[in-house]
Amino acid sequence: MKSAVIVFPGSNCDRDLAVALGAAAGRPASMVWHKDAALPPGLDVVAIPGGFSFGDYLRCGAIAARSPIMRAVVDFAHRGGIVLGICNGFQILIEAGLLPGALMRNQTLKFVCRDVHLSVETLQSPFTSAFGNQRVIRVPVAHHDGAYIADYALAARLEAEDRIAFRYVDADGDATEAANPNGSVGNIAGVLSDNRRILGMMPHPERLADPQLGGTDGAPMFRSLVEAVAEVA
Amino acid sequence: MKARVFVTLKTGVLDPQGEAIRHALGSLGFGGVESVRQGKVIEIELAETDPARAEAEVARMAEKLLANTVIENYRVEMVG
Amino acid sequence: MKARVFVTLKTGVLDPQGEAIRHALGSLGFGGVESVRQGKVIEIELAETDPARAEAEVARMAEKLLANTVIENYRVEMVG
Amino acid sequence: MTEPAVNQSLAADHGLKPDEYQRILNLLERTPTFTELGIFSAMWNEHCSYKSSKKWLRTLPTKGPQVICGPGENAGVIDIGDGQAVVFKMESHNHPSYIEPHQGAATGVGGILRDVFTMGARPIAAMNALSFGEIEHPKTRSLVAGVVEGIGSYGNCFGVPTVGGEVRFHPAYNGNCLVNAFAAGLADADKIFYSAASGVGMPVVYLGAKTGRDGVGGATMASAEFGEDAEEKRPTVQVGDPFTEKRLLEACLELMASGAVISIQDMGAAGLTCSAVEMGDKGNLGIELDLDAVPCREQAMSAYEMMLSESQERMLMVLKPEKEAVARAIFDKWDLDFAIVGHTIPEDRFLVKHDGEIKADLPLKALSGEAPEYDRPWVETSAARPLAPVPEMDPAEALAALMGSPNLCSRAWVWQQYDHMVMADTVVRPGSDAAVVRVHGTQKALAFTADVTPRYCKANPVEGGKQAVAEAFRNLSATGARPLAVTDNLNFGNPEKPEIMGQFVGCIKGIGAACEALDMPVVSGNVSLYNETNGEAILPTPSIGAVGLLTSLDEAIPMAPCAGDALLMIGHSEGHLGQSALIWELWGRSDGDAPHVDLRAERKAGELVRALKAEGLISAAHDLSDGGLGVAAAEMALAAGTGVALDAAEGMTPLAWFFGEDQGRYLIAAPEAAVDEITRLAIAAQVPVRRVGMTGGDTVRLGTSEVTLSGLREVHETGFARLMGEA
Numbered sequence A: 001m002k003s004a005v006i007v008f009p010g011s012n013c014d015r016d017l018a019v020a021l022g023a024a025a026g027r028p029a030s031m032v033w034h035k036d037a038a039l040p041p042g043l044d045v046v047a048i049p050g051g052f053s054f055g056d057y058l059r060c061g062a063i064a065a066r067s068p069i070m071r072a073v074v075d076f077a078h079r080g081g082i083v084l085g086i087c088n089g090f091q092i093l094i095e096a097g098l099l100p101g102a103l104m105r106n107q108t109l110k111f112v113c114r115d116v117h118l119s120v121e122t123l124q125s126p127f128t129s130a131f132g133n134q135r136v137i138r139v140p141v142a143h144h145d146g147a148y149i150a151d152y153a154l155a156a157r158l159e160a161e162d163r164i165a166f167r168y169v170d171a172d173g174d175a176t177e178a179a180n181p182n183g184s185v186g187n188i189a190g191v192l193s194d195n196r197r198i199l200g201m202m203p204h205p206e207r208l209a210d211p212q213l214g215g216t217d218g219a220p221m222f223r224s225l226v227e228a229v230a231e232v233a
Numbered sequence B, C: 001m002k003a004r005v006f007v008t009l010k011t012g013v014l015d016p017q018g019e020a021i022r023h024a025l026g027s028l029g030f031g032g033v034e035s036v037r038q039g040k041v042i043e044i045e046l047a048e049t050d051p052a053r054a055e056a057e058v059a060r061m062a063e064k065l066l067a068n069t070v071i072e073n074y075r076v077e078m079v080g
Numbered sequence D: 001m002t003e004p005a006v007n008q009s010l011a012a013d014h015g016l017k018p019d020e021y022q023r024i025l026n027l028l029e030r031t032p033t034f035t036e037l038g039i040f041s042a043m044w045n046e047h048c049s050y051k052s053s054k055k056w057l058r059t060l061p062t063k064g065p066q067v068i069c070g071p072g073e074n075a076g077v078i079d080i081g082d083g084q085a086v087v088f089k090m091e092s093h094n095h096p097s098y099i100e101p102h103q104g105a106a107t108g109v110g111g112i113l114r115d116v117f118t119m120g121a122r123p124i125a126a127m128n129a130l131s132f133g134e135i136e137h138p139k140t141r142s143l144v145a146g147v148v149e150g151i152g153s154y155g156n157c158f159g160v161p162t163v164g165g166e167v168r169f170h171p172a173y174n175g176n177c178l179v180n181a182f183a184a185g186l187a188d189a190d191k192i193f194y195s196a197a198s199g200v201g202m203p204v205v206y207l208g209a210k211t212g213r214d215g216v217g218g219a220t221m222a223s224a225e226f227g228e229d230a231e232e233k234r235p236t237v238q239v240g241d242p243f244t245e246k247r248l249l250e251a252c253l254e255l256m257a258s259g260a261v262i263s264i265q266d267m268g269a270a271g272l273t274c275s276a277v278e279m280g281d282k283g284n285l286g287i288e289l290d291l292d293a294v295p296c297r298e299q300a301m302s303a304y305e306m307m308l309s310e311s312q313e314r315m316l317m318v319l320k321p322e323k324e325a326v327a328r329a330i331f332d333k334w335d336l337d338f339a340i341v342g343h344t345i346p347e348d349r350f351l352v353k354h355d356g357e358i359k360a361d362l363p364l365k366a367l368s369g370e371a372p373e374y375d376r377p378w379v380e381t382s383a384a385r386p387l388a389p390v391p392e393m394d395p396a397e398a399l400a401a402l403m404g405s406p407n408l409c410s411r412a413w414v415w416q417q418y419d420h421m422v423m424a425d426t427v428v429r430p431g432s433d434a435a436v437v438r439v440h441g442t443q444k445a446l447a448f449t450a451d452v453t454p455r456y457c458k459a460n461p462v463e464g465g466k467q468a469v470a471e472a473f474r475n476l477s478a479t480g481a482r483p484l485a486v487t488d489n490l491n492f493g494n495p496e497k498p499e500i501m502g503q504f505v506g507c508i509k510g511i512g513a514a515c516e517a518l519d520m521p522v523v524s525g526n527v528s529l530y531n532e533t534n535g536e537a538i539l540p541t542p543s544i545g546a547v548g549l550l551t552s553l554d555e556a557i558p559m560a561p562c563a564g565d566a567l568l569m570i571g572h573s574e575g576h577l578g579q580s581a582l583i584w585e586l587w588g589r590s591d592g593d594a595p596h597v598d599l600r601a602e603r604k605a606g607e608l609v610r611a612l613k614a615e616g617l618i619s620a621a622h623d624l625s626d627g628g629l630g631v632a633a634a635e636m637a638l639a640a641g642t643g644v645a646l647d648a649a650e651g652m653t654p655l656a657w658f659f660g661e662d663q664g665r666y667l668i669a670a671p672e673a674a675v676d677e678i679t680r681l682a683i684a685a686q687v688p689v690r691r692v693g694m695t696g697g698d699t700v701r702l703g704t705s706e707v708t709l710s711g712l713r714e715v716h717e718t719g720f721a722r723l724m725g726e727a
């Protein structure tokens, strides 16, 4: 799997994500600077990391979504490329129009960094196929603006098209209000594009993909990607 | 020329910041506050001197960057 | 009654938001943007019907909560 | 703008005492210009000159085989093997945080991060030690909310994990909160950057954000006691821009790697003045500055304002001239300002030009070398009132009350607002003894803790000073780390009062003795004096930030035991309740002496815990501090989700046994089969050890009374939200 991580001046999970991708793929991810106009050739996966791309003072991801490299990412996505956006990456994908909905200030108005439980809502995607029976996972969130907002029609469509990848749940797998760390509609933690090749999610699977860090529940996401790419090849 | 762009949440979009302010005003003893919405105001100083051209330019800025038209409305006001 | 409170940074106080926007507008190809400042606008719906009393009440809210008068100025506008 | 006339009264407005002003007149043999007066006031105030504390700071142990660079630079540097070094420091931002909690705390974080990356180190961990007034005080909640939000906003955006700290509440901080920020970074030991300029005619380069009128007079404010007019001083608040700081970090590290840097210094308090003087002074060179080249954010800034501005996210560097193009390109890449604002000169002179005029022409060395130094009178703190009788109470009830109390309830409300995992190397997260962060790409890890018990320091400064270091040592040892060194942030009241100076001297003596005995030299630090409002001083609060090393994660000791483990206590117990959390939290009492710290015993106990881990004998360990055995056991139980049962002790009242705060103790958990071997090793090491109970079940039992684990969890975990009025 050939992957690239996009680096904005305020990205700060770029290395974390590159480590997780590299460990799964057995080859390092390339780091691509936001001022570049083109992606390296032959990529299978483009990943947009967490952080505060341009300080995120206006709206999270707004300025990043309009930077030169994002035109190339949008092209890549339109050609059917696999694109993963985590945390700030999710915000950027939404601002770039690659995923529907909006992400707003957490309902508590506070930054929240802690482990949450997620239910893996679908295995039908290059990001989730390897979760198998492991349908409730534990991974961290760390964000200030992660409340996923969708109107009724959009939420219903995402549901009907099986495009909700993850939901916030409690340890028993129930999508309760208490399990929702940010006030997202329908406890939605991650959504897929209509071609299922783009995923945006607020939680950080890359932070819990190494036993030394206290868990590996995030690792199957990166395995899924490697398998999905291998299948095509 | 100077322009002001007001960016506000569309009606129906939940506004946790506004809600928090309403709540805090209540605890501070301010009665009769029925609703609170919070928005942004962005003041832009432009080299352009023609008001009509300036306004059109600022509207384009709002469309392209300043507002997220999925959830936000904007309004441009020329100040002088 | 409805009131609008504009909260803006005092002159001289660094405005990283405004700076980031100015920079981004430049990269998006908007020329001639000399400065950008970002502030808040807070819209308050009040039960009070007397404009003078409402305005005074909102000014008190601004002093006590809405503005951080250490670094921000505010201005109250009654809308109707 | 016409400049005001310089005279003694203007000097007094700048915080210069009459004899200090006279000293300036004698030194210059003329009246200083307005800009010069500003420069002197910045260089000679307490914050920059350490004039009241220097004499005593010199007594601290600062050397050791592990020390690469001790105090005097931006941060201390410690060898961690394999050619790597850890660079760290702690610094206060107390007054700014009281005036504007969010921005004050945020810029405090920004400042300490700059101190670390100026030395060439990439920050890998941050901590914060916070002291607030009592929760009922009308300002406290907004200070807590604002400070925590400010720290989070800066560290989270910058991308450094905030992994630890302390939060305390005490009425002595009602008028002066304390915000002490710690940062640590990693560097190659042979690629540390220092501030001493070298070479004549070398360009002096301004890097980073533009200069505004932020905090003009800020360093002076940080050294002044608050009066009723504190609110009036408000407009000097600075606003932090973590996104710019993040770019400054990346740009500086690239710049350093390019070989362009001769020396570098961040612009902190009294920005351009302090940084330029420091580079010249250390390098025995003069500096000439041309202020026309300084990138300004505001119009018509005067020389005085530029020299005193405390705008954030700026650096000053002496550049290798042949590398100018490379260096400029790096700053362009990161969209930051880069301007040559002067050069080094051979003579001892600080020359500042602006608008074609000479605004300051001063002997450079005298600015720091001739700064006043005081041997302030001090009196020894009188012996504490003996402990009055402690009432009887059901121990389980007391435990529940303690675990839910403001000072002992869970701090998760705080650290969940901090990204404590960014960089994906946080192995032990906040909420344990010390946090543990991997040294990326190696088997090694570093442990971090921040500690002090101000109640002890007030009752007995020497023992309190010792205890702060000892507790840090214990926190590190309980995580399996070998303690390496400390940074100290000494927060006190007005040093012109002999009793306050006595607290300061006592604490330093205690800290010095403990650092010596525990082999933890002081490699950096900060002093914050005049923390008084209307004559009411804070508790003496010498925060200790400490760093330890794990050569492999196999050495790490968890805090959570397994169900069915035996619990053993290491160390000697006498049931000391003077100044304890028990009597303070339950009855608002602060009588009795602070517990005595036996430094030899402390060291042996810590070494034993690590030795037991190396032998594979223990499953968990936790140090005993506030709230003693009962609280330590409850914290272990909550961490593991399993109950514990502790036995009562003969010859001691239940409260003294379960909540006494004798020092040098640990609670360890081990499988039954290991108990004999542990006992044998402890005896051989001459460390007291005794079996005190078992884990298992779903209650915490203290002798004959008990409380359910779920009930305890409830009061402990909701405590902070309750304080904040959110639950």
Ligand SMILES: Nc1ncnc2c1ncn2[C@@H]1O[C@H](COP(=O)(O)OP(=O)(O)O)[C@@H](O)[C@H]1O
Pocket: D127, D128, D129, D130, D162, D163, D164, D165, D166, D167, D411, D414, D415, D429, D430, D431, D432, D433, D434, D435, D450, D451, D475, D625, D626
């Ligand atoms: N301000 C803070 N920021 C981050 N972590 C904190 C803060 N205050 C306390 N903590 C964490 O909460 C835990 C308990 O704190 P404390 O009771 O002071 O520890 P100890 O008794 O071991 O010194 C520690 O892991 C500490 O690092």
Ligand SMILES: [Mg+2]
Pocket: D432, D433, D434, D475, D623, D625
């Ligand atoms: Mg501890």
